[in-house]
Amino acid sequence: MDLNITLLALGILGLLAVYQLFVYPAFLSPLAKVPAANFSASFSSLWSNYIRWANIENNTLYELHRKLGPIVRLGPNELSVDCYEGGLKTIYTGGFHKTDFYKNRFTNYGMQNSFTMIDKAEHSARKRMLSNIYSKTVVLASPTVKETTKSILFERLLPIFQAAAETGRSIDVHRLDYAYAMDSFMSYQFGLSIGSNFIQDDSKRNWYLDNFFGRRPWIYWITEHPQLAALLSKVGLHIIPKWVDESTEALEAWQIDICDKAERLLSTNPSIASTDPGNYPAIFATERAQFQKSDGVNWKTVSPGQAYPRRLEIASDMYDHNAAAHETSGDTLTYVYYELSKRPALQAELRKELLTLQPPILFPAETADISTVTFPDPKAVDQLPLLDATLQETLRRWVAVPGPQFRRTPAEGCSLAGYDNIPGGVRVSCLAYSLHRNPNVFPSPLEWRPERWLHATGDELREMRRWFWAWGSGGNMCIGSNFATHSMKHAIAAIYTNFTTEIVDAEGIEQAEGFTAGPVGDKLVLRFRHV
Known part of the structure; x- marks a missing residue:
């Protein structure tokens, strides 16, 4: 009798563990609807840790956003976002807290x-x-x-x-x-x-x-x-x-x-x-x-x-x-x-x-x-236009801080890139490497073209400046x-x-x-x- 109860308890615990570690994050979590970077990303952080350890994160995320869209799930509790409205603007001017990434490294x-x-x-x-x-x-x-x-x-x-x-x-x-x-x-x-x-x-x-x-x-x-x-x-x-x-x-x-x-x-x-x-x-x-x-x-x-x-x-x-x-x-x-x-x-x-x-x-x-x-x-x-455009375009094309800048979603949750009910405590980030390569904002983004800053219309210039992120934004701007x-x-x-x-x-x-x-x-x- 005692053995049966013990086995039953272990079975229940095992099922709970499977539910908590695999079923819920992969199928029932609010993040389950977000396109996943890898088949394992819904229930494991191994893949995201691998691309960081292998030092291939920036280009990998850039290619993923080109393929999967403006938001990608990197792990059970992590998202990469590549848009301005509902992304960069929300995260970095909306009061999201930094993560321990900064404390550990700097x-x-x-x-x-x-x-x-x-x-x-x-x-x-x-x-x-x-x-x-x-x-x-x-x-x-x-x-x-x-x-x-x-x-x-x-x-x-x-x-x-x-x-x-x-x-x-x-x-x-x-x-x-x-x-x-x-x-x-x-x-x-x-x-x-x-x-x-x-x-x-x-x-x-x-x-x-x-x-x-x-x-x-x-x-x-x-x-x-x-x-x-x-x-x-x-x-x-x-x-x-x-x-x-x-x-x-x-x-x-x-x-x-x-x-x-x-x-x-x-x-x-x-x-x-x-x-x-x-x-x-x-x-x-x-x-x-x-x-x-x-x-x-x-x-x-x-x-x-x-x-x-x-x-x-x-x-x-x-x-x-x-x-x-x-x-x-x-x-x-x-x-x-x-x-x-x-x-x-x-x-x-x-x-x-x-x-x-x-x-x-x-x-x-x-x-x-x-x-x-x-x-x-x-x-x-400071006001020389070609000098300014030369520096501005270099900061865009060869941005000196290209990697993800990590934040944590607020406790009350939020909406990002068209997805609602993102829970609190999720690690989120944008990266300038990808933002600066949006062809809809920066035509021929891999080309170094200072003239794009000199000959843009007022609307084009405003849009480029919104997406330009060489100095960061919000309260943590450089x-x-x-x-x-x-x-x-x-x-x-x-x-x-x-x-x-x-x-x-x-x-x-x-x-x-x-x-x-x-x-x-x-x-x-x-x-x-x-x-």
Whole structure:
């Protein structure tokens, strides 16, 4: 009797398990009506984990949406969405929370930053601390940005291209683009004297980039299964090699040392913003001041090795911001130069536009004292139509953050892409890689065509801008987009005012897979000729 009851109970439990794990998700769940990416996707996450582990996610999802439509089921509790109304607009401006993807991948020093914060109120409060210093009005008018931009272009970057043009030597510009993007950003973040000098110090540049990108093959485990990786490491099975953690620690140590220098500078020279704008750590100082205001703390002079309030929180934000800046802007510039180098006539047309600046950015400068060089109004550079279209089209065709940006549906549920009753807690995402390839919005989407932004009708332009997602959207839109645009436009303007470029070696220029992604071959070799 007892045995029969036990067997009956086990049978019932087995049937319940089959129902819960297979029958309900595959046939009865509200998600069952959504086209599935794979036969197993309705009841298992193995397939979606496979495409992430194999690093083929972006193109796989793009092809699936072309085949199955604007919404695809990737797993029992996950959807990919590829439309604006009922998709991008609903998810990213409708208050959907982030997932642990961001916390797992982008936390620094064990401390969350604005990018990793899942709670909307917490994220908004942190973002507001820096929103003004990153605003377009402030960036274009900033004395620090003006001085640092001139210095980095005239004293660091352009002399390299001038020397190459004079000797006929070709240059691999890809890592140099990372260097320019990092130096440009960190000079606004920390000032010229404290920020990086990767353009001229190629050994430090390669040390940083080798450590930063060397960890990428293991990013799947860090992002998707950190607990499993940590558990296995405790029993001696290191899915993630120990040197990956060592690289992270080395990068964090380098970053926080720069923060500490900035703190000492500000605590000993509080008037540096007005007396020496080129060395003013503007972004660091802004967040520091906001924390001082909220905490009511008057920080004293900091000695080397001495902690100060909010040290790790500020450092985590600063690290996140410059890591994003150097990678995304560096990749974008590489693709700008690649596309322009294939089109001598377009280079000439762009140069004609650039020479209308008053004054144009001519190199070499007439004086050795760069501080006396007159630069064009940043607003005038920003408003050049062909320059803007060139950058805009590169951000579309070669979007630097092509991968899915994950959110969680709200507890009350929602409707997506024409499907109602989507339950709460479902992992959902859009990806710019696919959004930017919609032929109904961007005809011939795989072609790089700056003229699409110049000759579109008002309605066409509005539609393209709705689908354009290089900077994200909503409350989590890239905070640094205005500075990145300024930095990249000035690099393009300075180079193509003074030089022509042609391709020597573009093998591997096709875009890699990943949340962020540059050329597979990690190179672009160009020849420069002075005009």
